[in-house]
Amino acid sequence: MPHLLPTDPQAKRRQRVQSAETGMTILKALARLGGAASLTAIAAESAESAAKVHRYLSSLASEGLVAQHPATQHYHLGPEAVRIGLAALRQCDPVRLGEPALLRLRELLQVTCFIAVMGNMGPTVMRMEEPSLPVTVNIRPGSVLPVIWSASGQAFLAFSEDAELRAQAEAEFAAASAEQRSLMGGPDPVAMLCQQVRAQGCAIVRDTLLAGISAIAAPIHDARGHVVAVLTALGASNGFDTRPGGKVCPSVVQEAQGISAAMGFAPAAD
Numbered sequence: 001m002p003h004l005l006p007t008d009p010q011a012k013r014r015q016r017v018q019s020a021e022t023g024m025t026i027l028k029a030l031a032r033l034g035g036a037a038s039l040t041a042i043a044a045e046s047a048e049s050a051a052k053v054h055r056y057l058s059s060l061a062s063e064g065l066v067a068q069h070p071a072t073q074h075y076h077l078g079p080e081a082v083r084i085g086l087a088a089l090r091q092c093d094p095v096r097l098g099e100p101a102l103l104r105l106r107e108l109l110q111v112t113c114f115i116a117v118m119g120n121m122g123p124t125v126m127r128m129e130e131p132s133l134p135v136t137v138n139i140r141p142g143s144v145l146p147v148i149w150s151a152s153g154q155a156f157l158a159f160s161e162d163a164e165l166r167a168q169a170e171a172e173f174a175a176a177s178a179e180q181r182s183l184m185g186g187p188d189p190v191a192m193l194c195q196q197v198r199a200q201g202c203a204i205v206r207d208t209l210l211a212g213i214s215a216i217a218a219p220i221h222d223a224r225g226h227v228v229a230v231l232t233a234l235g236a237s238n239g240f241d242t243r244p245g246g247k248v249c250p251s252v253v254q255e256a257q258g259i260s261a262a263m264g265f266a267p268a269a270d
């Protein structure tokens with residue numbers, strides 16, 4: 001097979017693709033460094049030579065994607081990069097981004113699933129999908145769920161640091177019946193519940209909110225790491241797998257992580 005000459009259209013196209021990939025690698029390295037860094041740091045982060053990175057930064061600067069501070073000579077994200085970021089943020093609606101996940105879970109597990117956000121009164125159901133033979137539950141879009149007796153509420157509580165939400169959970173526990181309170185033990189039942197949910201990676205309830213109904217919920221994070229929504233699957237307890245390693249839990253967690261990634265969330269390395 002003859003070698004491609006530099007003037008061949010295919011070779012030129014390949015070179016443009018490689019140049020674009022390198023430029024994106026350098027931009028992403030700059031973003032990982034907090035959006036501002038020295039040439040040396042960017043080169044190390046992108047695993048490229050300083051001379052090569054400097055050439056690409058000059059090209060990116062001419063397009064407004066990066067800029068250089070006149071005093072420190074450090075590079076930072078430019079106005080065009082900011083505009084791109086703002087446009088992406090405007091699309092970060094967890095309910096809209098989560099619609100495909102709801103459909104996949106419904107078809108895969110044949111269970112009712114929904115996305116809830118935190119409203120003024122508590123976790124509020126926003127978007128819901130039901131299988132062809134749905135379980136009859138008194139939950140619909142607009143329904144407000146309790147914090148400690150619903151899987152959705154527990155997921156919000158355990159994965160956020162909201163003091164008001166914690167106070168609401170404490171109030172719900174204090175107002176609960178003795179039978180309900182017996183389901184949560186320890187000197188600080190709410191704290192123990194949060195610890196258990198975080199260890200599982202999701203919230204799991206069985207017959208605590210509705211008799212005969214079980215549910216599993218996982219958090220959806222935004223780019224800052226805040227819990228902005230929760231993905232929940234529920235079904236009849238007699239046929240709903242509530243094991244952390246069973247069929248439902250890993251699927252719900254994986255879909256919630258996918259939505260989080262689409263929101264720009266990058267979990268910290270262990």
